[in-house]
Amino acid sequence: MSNNKITLEQVQEFMTMLTSGELPEGLVMPEQPALTPTAAFAVIWYLQEYLRVLPDHIEQCCICGELFDADCDGHIVADDDEDDPWTKAQGIDPALLKRYQGAEFCSESCEHAFWSDPAAYVRPAPMITFTEMNQ
Numbered sequence: 836m837s838n839n840k841i842t843l844e845q846v847q848e849f850m851t852m853l854t855s856g857e858l859p860e861g862l863v864m865p866e867q868p869a870l871t872p873t874a875a876f877a878v879i880w881y882l883q884e885y886l887r888v889l890p891d892h893i894e895q896c897c898i899c900g901e902l903f904d905a906d907c908d909g910h911i912v913a914d915d916d917e918d919d920p921w922t923k924a925q926g927i928d929p930a931l932l933k934r935y936q937g938a939e940f941c942s943e944s945c946e947h948a949f950w951s952d953p954a955a956y957v958r959p960a961p962m963i964t965f966t967e968m969n970q
């Protein structure tokens with residue numbers, strides 16, 4: 836695939852451009868975008884999943900909003916996570932794992948924060964769109 840060479844750093848730079856209008860050195864635009872992080876990631880998601888321009892393993896953490904490369908870091912809640920030792924050690928209810936399947940975390944500390952009180956992160960945090968997608 837042609838998108839394999841686009842790095843996490845480049846997608847982060849794109850995210851910065853979309854949210855703050857901050858441009859890479861040498862680029863000039865008459866009008867810079869100022870999207871919310873959620874709207875910016877919606878653009879990235881469209882370029883990943885629909886147009887297949889950006890690598891689809893770059894994900895956004897549900898807790899801190901940082902982008903991460905799911906091929907190297909982080910964790911995405913999957914349907915077989917109830918057998919996962921970390922998940923078992925945290926005592927996470929299998930029903931919650933099923934409910935929040937697809938939730939994405941950049942780090943163990945973000946994931947731990949989520950599971951300590953999942954409902955606190957679902958609303959109004961607009962980053963948590965997977966609940967709608969999975970219902």
Ligand SMILES: [Zn+2]
Nearest residue numbers: 896899941945
């Ligand atoms: Zn995070």
